[in-house]
Amino acid sequence: MRLRAPLGRPTEAIAAHRRCLSEVAREWGIDEAALRALQRRPTSTNQFGFHSNDYPAPALRDSNQGRVVARINVNAEGRATECTIVGSSGSRLIDTRTCEVVLRRARFTVPLDSAGRPTSARFVALITWLVES
Numbered sequence: 001m002r003l004r005a006p007l008g009r010p011t012e013a014i015a016a017h018r019r020c021l022s023e024v025a026r027e028w029g030i031d032e033a034a035l036r037a038l039q040r041r042p043t044s045t046n047q048f049g050f051h052s053n054d055y056p057a058p059a060l061r062d063s064n065q066g067r068v069v070a071r072i073n074v075n076a077e078g079r080a081t082e083c084t085i086v087g088s089s090g091s092r093l094i095d096t097r098t099c100e101v102v103l104r105r106a107r108f109t110v111p112l113d114s115a116g117r118p119t120s121a122r123f124v125a126l127i128t129w130l131v132e133s
Helices: 010-027 032-037 057-061 092-105
Strands: 066-074 080-087 121-129
Touching (some): 032 121, 057 092, 066 092
Antiparallel strands (some): 066 080, 066 121
């Protein structure tokens, strides 16, 4: 069954949504033009380096979980050189561990500039920590 929902002004709604996303990107220190100019953006090749035993023991014991938004700088070799939490999970332990693991073990595809040359790039990643039931 299909439902139709009339939208009064979809073009305006889409434009407002894009403005909102751009504002958040600026707040998080992301240069959208620089990201758009890349021929290839960095993507994790090893799930950001996480293993099941990376969960902080106190957070696991207390069933703390959540989503972390991390701003990550990746160099021309595909390694994380900087990690900053721009959206907290609500747990300092989980937030801190996120950047520790990313900086130590995460590997990425090498970002390529518009000419196809290796370069550095900054992007935002969402990492979810869940306690298995």
